[in-house]
Amino acid sequence: xxxxxxxxxxxxxxxxxxxxxxxxxxxxxxxxxxxxxxxxxxxxxxxxxxxxxxxxxxxxxxxxxxxxxxxxxxxxxxxxxxxxxxxxxxxxxxxxxxxxxxxxxxxxxxxxx
Amino acid sequence: xxxxxxxxxxxxxxxxxxxxxxxxxxxxxxxxxxxxxxxxxxxxxxxxxxxxxxxxxxxxxxxxxxxxxxxxxxxxxxxxxxxxxxxxxxxxxxxxxxxxxxxxxxxxxxxxxxxxxxxxxxxxxxxxxxxxxxxxxxxxxxxxxxxxxxxxxxxxxxxxxxxxxxxxxxxxxxxxxxxxxxxxxxxxxxxxxxxxxxxxxxxxxxxxxxxxxxxx
Numbered sequence: 001x002x003x004x005x006x007x008x009x010x011x012x013x014x015x016x017x018x019x020x021x022x023x024x025x026x027x028x029x030x031x032x033x034x035x036x037x038x039x040x041x042x043x044x045x046x047x048x049x050x051x052x053x054x055x056x057x058x059x060x061x062x063x064x065x066x067x068x069x070x071x072x073x074x075x076x077x078x079x080x081x082x083x084x085x086x087x088x089x090x091x092x093x094x095x096x097x098x099x100x101x102x103x104x105x106x107x108x109x110x111x112x113x
Numbered sequence: 114x115x116x117x118x119x120x121x122x123x124x125x126x127x128x129x130x131x132x133x134x135x136x137x138x139x140x141x142x143x144x145x146x147x148x149x150x151x152x153x154x155x156x157x158x159x160x161x162x163x164x165x166x167x168x169x170x171x172x173x174x175x176x177x178x179x180x181x182x183x184x185x186x187x188x189x190x191x192x193x194x195x196x197x198x199x200x201x202x203x204x205x206x207x208x209x210x211x212x213x214x215x216x217x218x219x220x221x222x223x224x225x226x227x228x229x230x231x232x233x234x235x236x237x238x239x240x241x242x243x244x245x246x247x248x249x250x251x252x253x254x255x256x257x258x259x260x261x262x263x264x265x266x267x268x269x270x271x272x273x274x275x276x277x278x279x280x281x282x283x284x285x286x287x288x289x290x291x292x293x294x295x296x297x298x299x300x301x302x303x304x305x306x307x308x309x310x311x312x313x314x315x316x317x318x319x320x321x322x323x324x325x326x327x328x329x
Contacts, residue, residue, distance in 0.1 A: 054293025
């Protein structure tokens with residue numbers, strides 16, 4: 001990675017810090033004046049939820065990095081197995097993620113992708 | 114669990130070509146796994162700085178009610194404005210949950226110092242695990258490295274599901290999952306924001322319609 005690319009990344013991290021911390025600072029400043037149950041706030045929360053969900057789906061369906069080494073069927077199978085373990089284990093995230101990742105590792109190792 | 118998610122994030126940044134120190138620095142400075150994920154994901158798919166920052170900002174909205182919720186518990190009469198601003202910076206899911214749970218049991222004067230100690234330990238551990246994930250992704254055999262990269266999407270999918278209270282949130286997750294990859298075909302610059310706006314707005318109105326029907 002060149003110096004310019006590193007500098008850009010560093011700038012991006014600092015800009016993201018400000019963009020993200022804005023809400024924390026607003027929380028302190030406006031803590032008495034903001035109604036969390038107001039329709040505007042409910043809407044923004046739902047937009048944020050859909051955004052992160054969309055990013056997750058993109059990582060699984062059309063990954064831009066090394067995850068693409070595993071074929072689509074294996075990525076989907078790993079997520080499905082993980083979700084089944086998560087549901088069976090009373091919504092244990094550790095169990096679900098662990099099982100899903102193990103499925104992915106076994107699949108890549110077995111089929112030699 | 115928190116640290117596991119940062120191992121995944123570290124591995125992902127290695128995959129995207131970030132230097133280790135920037136990955137660790139982003140954990141120390143941004144201190145919000147969803148925001149870091151959105152930043153890395155947006156940049157990796159070619160989004161510019163402005164739209165990446167906007168998407169990060171949308172993902173950070175959740176922090177506001179957490180700060181509003183925890184501050185009355187942490188502060189005492191003598192807590193200054195800047196102390197509260199600094200404490201707010203450390204509010205993220207785990208610190209918030211554990212902070213609320215543990216600090217409530219302490220005398221008021223001890224709560225803020227306790228929270229700073231807790232947050233410092235969590236940030237330190239997370240910076241270390243980010244670095245570990247980044248390094249491991251480069252050293253491990255391929256199959257294991259791919260497995261590390263799978264941690265992040267699975268972790269976020271399941272924590273979204275866990276954190277969702279009610280019909281609207283679940284619908285927003287479902288819509289985001291379906292719309293995300295589709296919109297990604299059209300634009301790589303604004304796809305995250307568009308997915309959020311379309312999915313979130315649809316879930317919002319569907320929920321209103323649903324509660325109106327139930328009210329009739």
